[in-house]
Amino acid sequence: MLDWFYALRKFRFFKLLVIYLRYLIGFAFVFASFIKIQGERFTTLPTTEPVGYFFEAMYQTGFYWNFLGWSQFIAGTLLMTQRFATVGAMAFLPIILNVFVITQAVNFGMGTPIITSLMLLGTIFLLLWDYKKWIILFQRDHTIKMDLTNEPEDLFMNDPIWIITGICFVVLLILPRVLPIGSPFTWSAFFPLIGLLAFAYMMIKYRKRK
Numbered sequence: 030m031l032d033w034f035y036a037l038r039k040f041r042f043f044k045l046l047v048i049y050l051r052y053l054i055g056f057a058f059v060f061a062s063f064i065k066i067q068g069e070r071f072t073t074l075p076t077t078e079p080v081g082y083f084f085e086a087m088y089q090t091g092f093y094w095n096f097l098g099w100s101q102f103i104a105g106t107l108l109m110t111q112r113f114a115t116v117g118a119m120a121f122l123p124i125i126l127n128v129f130v131i132t133q134a135v136n137f138g139m140g141t142p143i144i145t146s147l148m149l150l151g152t153i154f155l156l157l158w159d160y161k162k163w164i165i166l167f168q169r170d171h172t173i174k175m176d177l178t179n180e181p182e183d184l185f186m187n188d189p190i191w192i193i194t195g196i197c198f199v200v201l202l203i204l205p206r207v208l209p210i211g212s213p214f215t216w217s218a219f220f221p222l223i224g225l226l227a228f229a230y231m232m233i234k235y236r237k238r239k
Contacts, residue, residue: 034157041235044186045228047158048111050151052224055108055117056198057148058101058124060213063206065098079136100124108155109195111186115162118155125149185235194227 037043064071070088074081088094104124107117129145156163165173198220205213 035161038158038183041185044183047155048186048191049224050155051108051111051114051117052195052198054121054125054148054151054155055105055195056202056220058105058121059109059199059202060217062098062101062105063202063213065094066102067098067206068095083131083135106199109198111191111195114155115159118152118159119163122152122156125152184238185231188231188234190227190230194223197223 068091071084072081074084076082076085087097100120101124104117104120107113108121110117125145125148129142129149132142132145161175161177165175201216201219201223202213205211205216210216
């Protein structure tokens with residue numbers, strides 16, 4: 030049923046879309062996770078506001094607030110590694126689904142619900158991209174017939190440069206939080222540059238291979 034979707038894996042545009050979508054979603058959640066991990070408040074809105082009251086209630090839980098941060102950090106990091114992106118997307122889905130429902134239930138304004146909706150759709154897209162890795166979970170044992178070893182290796186998506194780039198992103202997100210080397214927002218300026226360098230490297234390598 031999803032073979033038509035799997036056919037998109039043949040096109041380089043969709044391969045790049047998946048790779049950078051993993052980086053983007055992973056970056057957003059890893060960046061936001063440190064506030065919770067370090068036990069800081071997410072917003073300065075007063076508790077008289079619905080959003081401020083909601084975040085203050087979660088902040089006061091203490092351990093649960095840290096747990097949310099670590100969950101976001103682990104899922105986002107797995108996504109950006111590319112190698113374990115499928116596991117990251119599976120871990121990310123219940124988190125972003127929960128965030129999506131919250132932003133619809135609580136008055137977050139217009140922008141936030143749109144962003145969480147796009148992130149949820151993006152996560153579903155990533156899971157559909159790798160559906161052959163998890164679809165057997167919904168099949169009966171005696172009906173499972175799948176052998177992916179006959180498929181040629183995707184040298185483009187499995188190139189080490191994408192893993193190295195993801196690791197660089199994670200390191201650049203962590204360093205400003207543990208060392209006095211400037212603001213995380215300042216270091217975030219390197220992300221587009223690193224992403225463009227990885228893209229340029231692969232385009233040159235791809236043309237040479239052709």
